[in-house]
Amino acid sequence: MNRTHFQCAQCGRFAPRRHGNYLRKRFCSKDCEVASREGKGFLDKHGYKIIRMRGRDTPEHRIVMEGMIGRPMLPHETVHHKNGQRADNRPENLELWDTRNPKGQRVSDKLAWCATYLTDHGFHVTPPPSQA
Numbered sequence: 001m002n003r004t005h006f007q008c009a010q011c012g013r014f015a016p017r018r019h020g021n022y023l024r025k026r027f028c029s030k031d032c033e034v035a036s037r038e039g040k041g042f043l044d045k046h047g048y049k050i051i052r053m054r055g056r057d058t059p060e061h062r063i064v065m066e067g068m069i070g071r072p073m074l075p076h077e078t079v080h081h082k083n084g085q086r087a088d089n090r091p092e093n094l095e096l097w098d099t100r101n102p103k104g105q106r107v108s109d110k111l112a113w114c115a116t117y118l119t120d121h122g123f124h125v126t127p128p129p130s131q132a
Helices: 028-034 060-069 107-120
Strands: 005-006 012-016 041-043 051-052 056-059 078-081 094-097
Touching: 012 094, 056 094, 060 078, 060 094
Parallel strands: none
Antiparallel strands: 005 012, 041 051, 051 056, 078 094
């Protein structure tokens, strides 16, 4: 193989090396460059993990939730992150909501997280006295 051609990292085809941003690098075409990002993710400016699927950027939490409920989410449904961490898309951290999420988190969810965190770091946590 000479220096005038290269093998595309996506489709494997040999293509001429030309002067152009994607052609000069690893891909034979813009389509191969875009296809190479399929299934890979990034964090958007709001902290949500975004996955490229079928040529579209989709929030990962929606993909996980649709797998959990076994159907596509409806337009009015949203996903709530129980611990408030938008990139934490474990099924046990996600909750299907019927409307837009209110700002913040449930106090009970925050307290449970705090108790776990303190226990994991060697502190003894006692539950508050029950209120009668």
